[in-house]
Amino acid sequence: MVTVVTHPLVQHKLSHMRDVHTGVKEFRELAAELSLLLAYEAMRDLELEPHRLSTPLESGEFPMLTGKKLALVAILRAGLIMTDSIVQLVPAAKVGHIGLYRDPQTLQPVAYYNKLPTDIAERRVFLTDPMLATGGSASAAIQSLKDAGAASIKLMSILAAPEGVAVIERDHPDVDIVVAAVDSHLNDHGYIVPGLGDAGDRIYGTK
Numbered sequence: 001m002v003t004v005v006t007h008p009l010v011q012h013k014l015s016h017m018r019d020v021h022t023g024v025k026e027f028r029e030l031a032a033e034l035s036l037l038l039a040y041e042a043m044r045d046l047e048l049e050p051h052r053l054s055t056p057l058e059s060g061e062f063p064m065l066t067g068k069k070l071a072l073v074a075i076l077r078a079g080l081i082m083t084d085s086i087v088q089l090v091p092a093a094k095v096g097h098i099g100l101y102r103d104p105q106t107l108q109p110v111a112y113y114n115k116l117p118t119d120i121a122e123r124r125v126f127l128t129d130p131m132l133a134t135g136g137s138a139s140a141a142i143q144s145l146k147d148a149g150a151a152s153i154k155l156m157s158i159l160a161a162p163e164g165v166a167v168i169e170r171d172h173p174d175v176d177i178v179v180a181a182v183d184s185h186l187n188d189h190g191y192i193v194p195g196l197g198d199a200g201d202r203i204y205g206t207k
């Protein structure tokens, strides 16, 4: 299932991220803010259970998070900006990292790092990468999460191409996707059009 978050705040911030005139500082801030808004949607179905506590006026039962513990997993590099932001909302979550880069010629993902919480199998996993383009990187990252035992995985991206969404639906039909927009198509270099350019380079100022 793909959820496109159409909230005006999300769409407004995304348009600023797309703008070629938006500089590194603002791009980074927007990515972090958008990540919080996407997490608000992606975490909508977290379970609550009543907890007894006293307000200054009376005692009662009030809802608090329960159920499975959480893990945030970033696909390096660009996914880091998202986990760094979202962990503010769920400070008890563990954070994992999967290092992948996309070979510019073949567009195939190349793995270079993997560090996941040892109890990932018992956690609800929120995998972050701002860009879902061909879907190769996200599909490989989901496979390595499953190989490590993860059974509940949601993918959070800022922008997707229809091609990437189709790859995840084909390879991992059990994984829900939350995005701010699904764009038109990929160009010959595997870039999302109209897109926002190279997310990693725009976040870290490497171009």
Ligand SMILES: O=P(O)(O)OC[C@H]1O[C@H](OP(=O)(O)OP(=O)(O)O)[C@H](O)[C@@H]1O
Pocket (backbone or CB within 6 Å): 075, 076, 077, 078, 079, 100, 101, 102, 103, 107, 109, 129, 130, 131, 132, 133, 134, 135, 136, 137, 138, 164, 190, 198, 199, 200, 201
């Ligand atoms: O869906 P795909 O076609 O696999 O492309 C998407 C990947 O490309 C970008 O990373 P990149 O390879 O530029 O690495 P970086 O984050 O280190 O810049 C992006 O952050 C995704 O991980």
Ligand SMILES: O=c1cc[nH]c(=O)[nH]1
Pocket (backbone or CB within 6 Å): 131, 133, 190, 191, 192, 193, 195, 196, 197, 198, 199, 200
């Ligand atoms: O458009 C794209 C495609 C892959 N990676 C990016 O950062 N941007």
Ligand SMILES: [Mg+2]
Pocket (backbone or CB within 6 Å): 198, 199, 200, 201
């Ligand atoms: Mg990049």
